[in-house]
Amino acid sequence: MASQFNSYLRKNQKLIVAAVGVVLMITWVVGPFLLDAVGLGGRSGADKTVVTFRGGRLTESEIARERMLHTVAVNFCRGIVTRSLALGGKPSAPMLMVNPQTGEVLNPGIDPDSSELSVVRRMLLARKARAAGVVVDKEAVKQFLSRLSDFVVTEGDWIDIANQVTPRDALVSVQQLLEHLESELLAQHEIMLIRDPILSIGTTELWDYFNRLDRRASIEAYPIDVKQFVSKVPDPAANDPKLRALFEEGKDNDPDPASAEPGFHRPARIAFGYLKVDFDKYLEIAKKQVTEEQIQKQYDLEVSQGKHRVEVPAETPKPESPATETPAPETPATETPKPEAPAGETPKPETPAEEPKPEAAKPEAAKPEAEKPAEEKPAEPAPEAAKPEEAKPETPAEKPAEEAKPEGGCQEEPAPEKPAEEKPADAPAEKPAEEAKPAEEKPAEEKPAEPAEKPAAETPATETPAAEPPAGEKPADPALPPTTPPAPAVKPLAEVREAILNQLAQPIASEMRTTAVKGVIDELRSFSRAYNSAKLKAETAKGPKPELPALDLPALSKKYNLESGTTELMSAAESYESELGKNLIAIDFSQGFQQFDFAQIAYSGSDLLYNPREMMSRGDGVFGNGSCIFWRTQEEPAADVTFDEVKDDVIAFYKMKEALTLAKEEAQKYVDKVKAAGSVEKAVPDAAKVVKPAPFSWFTAGFTAMGMGSNGPTLSDVDGIPLAGDDFRRAVFDLKPGEACVAVDQPGKVVYVVRMISDEPSEEIRREKFLETGASQQVQQMAMIEARQSMMKMLNAIDTEYSVKWLRPIVFDNDR
Structure with a gap:
């Protein structure tokens, strides 16, 4: 039997091989679709269709592979740039960005964004480029990589880098990587066609962006609710072509309460x-x-660390006129010269002579500075009569007694005026008076010697030597032990x-x-x-x-x-x-x-x-x-809708749109009245509804948080007008002070009668500042924001052109 069967196989082997081939082809091509259709495929739950577009669709596994290929391509280009920099090359590519400080490759020449939305859009942009006749082949890819590496990285190095950046389980060959780069460069070509005109910014545009940041407007606005005009709009006919057109416009858009665009799609x-x-x-x-x-312990610890001190404002010295009066009672005290005796040692009898008295008067008038220290002693005008305060001045007296030698006391200070003529005996004492400041250091050295205590007892009225502080040394108390400064006051625990x-x-x-x-x-x-x-x-x-x-x-x-x-x-x-x-x-x-x-x-x-x-x-x-x-x-999940399912929503949107036109017409009537009345409050029926926001600019400059980054300019808030969009701001900032206009909020649900009260700063000041600063960082950020928005509009148009439909929420996480 076996021999007969083998003989049959040999005779019909060609037919059998052909039949098996056909079965295999059917299995590989049609099998997965049949399994998915009946729900028996091993990947049926995980490989559902994610997005559809004109001419194709992508499943979960397909979009995951596209993202993986893109990530590998980005890392491959980044590796080439890094290798080139290490070899001293100067990489070059249209979209290349390298951080000059860190050397980090921010953009390796192709868009690094690997989110699902970006992946699909690049696929569609590549299709559009091919349809326009743009050709990128393997040779063009090699030229791109050579320029990217500044021709210092060889093709052999490319293979090495590709192997390093490709995950082992990715199953991506170098050939497949180069083929994917063809698609990337086609998409990049289309992006540059969109981007280059947008980034061409002239002085007029820069001046406009500057004003959006620096010009602040003060306005008054009267709101008109669009809903009150809906009842005035007649119901459209059931077969009105406008309804169908409106449905087609919004059938793929999710409804958005903050948008004036139609949206009838059922969102997730x-x-x-x-x-x-x-x-x-x-x-x-x-x-x-x-x-x-624990609280008490922490309090004690912090007090010991110098915290919780009561801040005492520093007292500024006040010039007191009574100071000139102090020497008056002190001069008669003949005891004052006694401190001079130590200055001259022998001329003790000469010190009570008549000369010191007139001399005492001279310093009082000539040197008010020396009298300042005596400000503290005006309370002791009669030291002769009563000496109860001797205890206190004793030690201070010792100090002047010694210091009288250099300073000449209160009586000898005027000595510079008549040095040796009137008082030859005092002449030696006058020399130290001239050297008052340096001489103070000497008594400081003689502090341990306390012979001055005896003369101090004889001269209780020698409080005058308080003139010593002006000489320069506050702590010059030779006889006294060093005094401990009072402990600073601290806040009580309760506080x-x-x-x-x-x-x-x-x-x-x-x-x-x-x-x-x-x-x-x-x-x-x-x-x-x-x-x-x-x-x-x-x-x-x-x-x-x-x-x-x-x-x-x-x-x-x-x-x-x-x-x-x-x-x-x-x-x-x-x-x-x-x-x-x-x-x-x-x-x-x-x-x-x-x-x-x-x-x-x-x-x-x-x-x-x-x-x-x-x-x-x-x-x-x-x-x-x-x-x-x-x-x-x-x-x-999100779901498509038919016209009949959302017909009521379409009619409601149609009537709201027509009501907006009626509301604008009503608002324009008030604008004409405002021009005549000079105020919105005087021109509208209900002045209580008029809002007067704080002065605002179109955009608010961004901030740098902790020096680590900046958010860039953002739309300013307008008090009392929560959804003031670009159209509202554009209408407002087209005005000059005193002018009025009609402005509509972002969703088109409220119309405002707006009058500009004033703007600041003046145009002259703004022009001067613009000429000084030019295209500042904030102005450049404004230009980039505008360019980004224009880019987004162009890319959104690609979605519309290819009828892109996402069947689940889009994943924006680049790492996913």
Whole structure:
């Protein structure tokens, strides 16, 4: 039998081989589609169609491979640039960007963005370039890489670099990499055609951007609600072609309450659960754990470190006229010359002579500076009569007694006027008077010698030597032991107790918060795994579906002392009106403090149900000073709609659009009245509705946070006009002071009668500043913002041209 069978195979081998080949072809080509159609394919759940466009579509696996190829291509070009720089080359490419400080390759010559949206758009741009007759072959790719490396990296090095940047499991050959670069360069060609005209900015445009930042307007505006005119619009006929045209315009757009564009597509909607993590609550709990002993100990420590001192304003010396009077009573005291005796030692009898008395009067008039120290002693005009204060002046007296030698006392200070004529005996004393400042150092050296104590007892009225401080040395107290300055006053504990309590409670509260957040996230992740596993089994199970596990949110909330909440199904646009959308924010510190709102994070890409994510609170809303942990609880995919399904929405949008025209006509009537009345309040029926925002500019200059990055200019807020978009601002800043116009808000729901009261600074000042600063960094950022917006409009037009439809939310995460 075997021999007969083998003989049959040999005779018919060609036919059998052909039949097997046909079967294999059918299996490889048609099989996957058949399996997907019946839901039996191994990848049916993971390889669904993600996006469709005119002439094609991409599945999950296909778009993932495109992103992977793009990432490899970017890393390949980056590796070539890095190798070239290391070899001393000067890489060159149209879009190449290298950080001159760090050498980091920011843009290796092709767009580094690997998000799904960018990947699909580059594919479509490459198709458009091919359709226009643009050709990029392998030779063109090699020329691009050679210029990129400045011809210092060889083709052999290309293979080495390609092998280094390609993941082992990627299954990408060098040939496939070069083929992908052909598509990248075709897309780059189209992008440059769009970009170059946009980046050509002249002086007129720069002046316009400068004014958008520096010109501030003060206005008065009267709002007119468009809804009140809807009833005046007749219902359109059921077969009105305008309705059909409106539906076609908005059938692929999601409705957006903040946009005037039509949107009838049914967007993806998601319901969320969340827990509020308010740090202040943990802080209050932590405060109760801090004891009074800990507070007292911390207070004592900080006082010892010089904290909590009471700031005493420094007293400025006041020139007192009574100072001139002090010497008057002191001069009669014949005891004053006694300190002079030590100056001359022998001429003790001469010191009470008549000469010192007139001399004492001279210094008083000639040298008020020497009298300043005596300001403290005007209270002792009669030292002769009573000497009760001897205890205090004794030591000071000792000081002058010794210092009288260099300074000549209060009586000898005028000596420079009559040095040796009147008082030859005093002449030696006058010399030190001339050297008053240096001479003070000598008595300082003689401090240990205390012979001056005896003359000090004889001359209690020698308080006059207080003139010594002006000589320059405040601490010159030779006889006194060094005095300890009084301890600085400190704030009492009661005054700083709350600050210390908060300081001690902060680390306790932080630890409590960290523990709670980790516990919540761990429990939610564990529940998410169990829930999604059970959900998958339920979807594939035959017969009755098993019940899915339920999250006990109240118990979780109570366990970790967190406030919980849930939302209904809502679209990304609708989420902006929710607690989550209004109060949560994320900041990317690696991108110059770039901010993302809740919708950008929560609606980006797909995510498992109950998988927790955390965002910080803005700090001024219902979430307080803290953050929020949220997760998806339910999802409703996006869906296309038919005209009949959304006919009522189309008619409502049509009538609102017509009502806007009527509202503008009504507003124009008031504008004409404003011109005559010179004020909006005098021209409108209800002056109480008129709003007068604080002066505002079109854009507000960006800030640099902690020196690490800048947000760039952002649209300024207009008080009382929450949705003042570009059209509103353009209408306002086209005005001159005193002029009025009609301006419409961004969604086209409110029309305003606007009059510009004034603008600042004046045009002359602005022109001078513009000539001085020219294209400043902020002005250049404005130009880039405008160029970016124009680029986005052009790229969005590509989506429209190729009828791009995303069947799930787009993933913007470049690392995903």
